[in-house]
Amino acid sequence: MPGWHDIHKHMRVYSADQRDLGHVADVYEDSFLVRKGIFFLSDRYIPYSAIATITGEQVQLTMSAAEANDKEWSKRPDYEEHLGDPTQLMYDRGHGVHDPFEGSQPEAQ
Numbered sequence: 587m588p589g590w591h592d593i594h595k596h597m598r599v600y601s602a603d604q605r606d607l608g609h610v611a612d613v614y615e616d617s618f619l620v621r622k623g624i625f626f627l628s629d630r631y632i633p634y635s636a637i638a639t640i641t642g643e644q645v646q647l648t649m650s651a652a653e654a655n656d657k658e659w660s661k662r663p664d665y666e667e668h669l670g671d672p673t674q675l676m677y678d679r680g681h682g683v684h685d686p687f688e689g690s691q692p693e694a695q
Contacts, residue, residue, distance in 0.1 A: 588637045593618050598644050599632070605651035617662055618645075625651055631662040 590613050597610045599620050608626060612619040617631040638648040647654055 587634055588640055589634050590615050590618075592640055593634075593645065596643075597640075600644060600646050601649065601651035601654055602638065602647055603650040607647070607651060607654065610645065614662065617659075619662075626655060628660045630654070630657075630659045632659060 593610055593613050595610050595612065599607045599610060601607055605625060607630075608620040608623045610618050611621040611629075614631070617633045620626060620630045620632060622628050622630075632647070632654070636647050636649065636654070637645055639646045
């Protein structure tokens with residue numbers, strides 16, 4: 587699975603249906619930031635599990651633009667730093683990050 591070492595700032599991000607979602611604005615261990623713009627109305631922290639391919643300077647996601655926009659990805663996923671904080675855990679759901687209060691690993695998105 588691709589990770590932080592495969593992504594860098596200014597790479598273009600595309601959905602599975604070939605929509606240009608924006609560019610990588612920042613890179614973190616658990617996700618990368620795509621700034622709000624024409625398609626996203628707010629900044630989006632995309633988990634690496636959502637990447638289908640990386641080719642040259644382009645990142646292609648596994649989902650359509652509409653699906654990516656519907657995800658609760660306006661806040662960076664960070665379960666590890668917010669153990670026991672139910673509000674933060676609610677925001678982190680859907681990021682493909684293991685929920686420490688569930689018995690199973692999340693499915694790939």
